[in-house]
Amino acid sequence: MNKKKLIFLLFFIMVCSILLFGCSNERKQAEAFEQFSDLLSNQEYHKLYDLLSTESKEYITEEDFVTKYTNIYSGIQARDLKVVKNEIERENKNNVIPFSVEMDTAAGQVNRSDYQLMLVKEDGKWKVQWDESLIFPAMEKGDKVRVRTIKATRGSILDRNGYPLAKDGELKTVGINPAVFDKHNREEKIRELAAVLDIGEENIKKKLDENSNPNYFVPIVDLLPDDEKAAMLQERGEDGIFVNSKNSRVYADHEAFGRLVGYIGSITAEELEKNKEKGYHSTSLLGKAGLEQVYEDTLRGIDGAEIYIEREGLREGIIAKQEPQNGRDLQLSIDFDLQMNIYDEMKGAKGSAAAVQPTTGEVLALVSSPSYNANRYTTYITRKEQQGREESQFADEENRFSKLYSPGSVFKLMTAATGLEKRTIDPAKQIAINGRSWKKDSSWGNYSITRVNNQSAVNLKAAVKHSDNIYFAMSALDLGSDAFIAGAKQFGIGEELDVGYPLSTSQISNDGSISREILLADSGYGQGEIMVTSLNIALAYSALSNDGHIMAPSLIQTKGHKAEVWKEAAISAEHLATMQQAFSAVIQEQGGTASAANIEGVQLAGKTGTAEIKASQADEGGTENGWFVATDIDSSAISLAIVLEDVKEKGGSSAAIPIGRNILSDYLQN
Known part of the structure; x- marks a missing residue:
């Protein structure tokens, strides 16, 4: 064999070896990505941690790794997670695989295609070089992921002339600051407050006793804004009695409308299970009786949400945002x-x-x-x-x-x-x-x-x-x-x-x-x-x-x-x-x-x-x-x-x- 042929043969063997090595290398990287994809999609964080490089494991412990993923993904209500490799050229010089993540969240669907999985070889195996950008690309160490609820408005119930029989409005909360209230004449003030509000003294004592923080505002009752009791207690801050405002459902202030309009209340576990496909959550309110219940699907507002990254106390970037859907008004023929x-x-x-x-x-x-x-x-x-209801044997029910x-x-x-x-x-x-x-x-x-x-x-x-x-x-x-x-x-x-x-x-x-x-x-x-x-x-x-x-x-x-x-x-x-x-x-x-x-x-x-x-x-x-x-x-x-x-x-x-x-x-x- 002449020299030329020998050189060509050696060159051919070398090229084939490189190609075979490259193909084998690429295949093994693909296998590593598939493992990463499957484990992340199924949210198997302990197994996912096993794929991390030595350097990454020095960067974050397994406990912190699992806790971080669990808290963030559960906090944003992540579900139906899909991890998909992006279409790229065959040549991968930097051992980096671009990929996309799709998931449904509390703020709607997140679809990001700017993820990058960096791989390093250890003991003949490809390992994941991990940092917070693999949770969300914009994340850095120390960042937090926050979810903000954007409240929707429930539709109003109106009479034939547009007068509200039920609407979202404001109530007054009568409450106590124990640090001030308990300083002097505690029992006397409890008796006075119970008399003004027409409630039992034991109700006030129980709420105060259940509170462990003396500087915490302890709510006692809610009142309508024009209730004279709110005005009577408005200027009692020096006694530790305060009247604050809160958003709430407010109804026409007359018994004539109760049975017809009904009311809303906190969702029960049974109701939550029954309505699990409708976007309710554990703190949702829904119609319990009357028109509020019959027309729940019309009146209810669906809260929006915003998921964002917080860095050093400041909003750094929005991951997803879903605007609230306000409920629709219900106008009646009632006069x-x-x-x-x-x-x-x-x-x-x-x-x-x-x-x-x-x-x-x-x-x-x-x-x-x-x-x-x-x-x-x-x-x-x-x-x-309550006494009147008992005497009537609860005829109002x-x-x-x-x-x-x-x-x-x-x-x-x-x-x-x-x-x-x-x-x-x-x-x-x-x-x-x-x-x-x-x-x-x-x-x-x-x-x-x-x-x-x-x-x-x-x-x-x-x-x-x-x-x-x-x-x-x-x-x-x-x-x-x-x-x-x-x-x-x-x-x-x-x-x-x-x-x-x-x-x-x-x-x-x-x-x-x-x-x-x-x-x-x-x-x-x-x-x-x-x-x-x-x-x-x-x-x-x-x-x-x-x-x-x-x-x-x-x-x-x-x-x-x-x-x-x-x-x-x-x-x-x-x-x-x-x-x-x-x-x-x-x-x-x-x-x-x-x-x-x-x-x-x-x-x-x-x-x-x-x-x-x-x-x-x-x-x-x-x-x-x-x-x-x-x-x-x-x-x-x-x-x-x-x-x-x-x-x-x-x-x-x-x-x-x-x-x-x-x-x-x-x-x-x-």
Whole structure:
């Protein structure tokens, strides 16, 4: 072999060796990166530490290394971590592998492509040369990673005129600085503070005893900004009593709105688990009752966050930032003054009331009595209020505008309208009825239907005016069960009320049918098994003020919403005037069961009703619920229904009449 060939062969061997070595070297570096990538992605920090070079292990201990990664990644809520090698040229002169990191965090997704993994060879193996830049490229030794929450605003709940029923606002926190408070007259000041706030002295002592730092502000209670107690305690700093401000949810300061609006509270572990995909965290607040709960997804604001590097106490650079998403406002059709006036007129009596605008279906009021001031869930409950709740056996805990009641005689509107439509009632015909008790025949045994009036003959108008149970029992039997049920459904009875708030669904009977004659007769005058809400009745009577139609009820006002007919011709045009005349007589004419509700200059049509709640006809110990419903025929501004519980010793249905008259007079005349 000549010299030239030998040189070429040696050169060829050398090149191949270099290439093979380079390929082997690159492959081993790639393997080292894959190890690093897998362990970091799976957040296996102890194993990751094993990949570090000797120099790196002198730089940071394993404990500090694991703690640093754990604290930082958990603090920013890092999840779904992906470590990906960047596309680079084959030649890697500096033993540096560029890579990218993607992760979801409290501040949204982080996607950084400027990472560099430096490798050094030790004992034939490639090791990671580590420093803080492998956590975030801009990090240096001594830096801290901070997370700042950017608070979102919860949407407000507004009445029809934009008045806030619930909004994010400010409360006053009454608290104590123990270092000053305990210096002199401690017990005397505790007694005084407890008396002013109307709380137990033991509550104050307990909070003070649980505090370990005498210079720490110990919060005692929160107050509304205009609470006179806040003003009384404002200038007591020399005694160690301070009043500070805090952000909070603030509600309309009246019990009329508690059951409807509801309140928010701290999320429970169970609620957090149920809503874990929605971005809640352990300190989140969410709706616990009422509209706050029903419209949680609309009202809730989603907090934003910012992740940044802090160097020597200063913000050095932003890693990620997510702006907050404020909640959306909820505007109601509720009239603030009307809702409050109805509640005040009911004076804490157990019951419900509903009011609608007959020509639009807008719900003007939904009242449950007694109710609560929702601010008690963001402030506190005084001893006086708690005592009242206990004495009422916590009556404020029941939502009565969602409750079903037997309608009694207010249901006679449906029986009358159906009888007229099916021609089983001739409004002018005088029906002979003898005495105050009646039964169809001997098949009824000892069961009979009674009435309070004793006319020997009555027509439709007289039967409505004097609330003749026997007339309407006869009318129901003449109709038959199928026609009777169809007529009730024409007024929405037995159908779900899609009003924008979950209400109990009314019923015609327990199973939807009426197979027994006595049950049909009782149903004709609103007894039997018929159950309704106060809103059902307000809607039914609104037909008298809206050409016989019932509009689809709506509680939530949305842009572009159009009023729609829900039940067309519930009262047919042919019989509307007859019905208006009959049900106006109840109020407008002397001797009508609700003549005490007459308002001069206002044309009202309506009805009273007494629903008996007893185990059997012979039961003498049963209770009674009293109804009053009225709608103004002239202006068609309002249809109002009120039901009061346990009125047997309070005048029966007449107990609700003055309440209704005062409300309607104020609303229609003022």
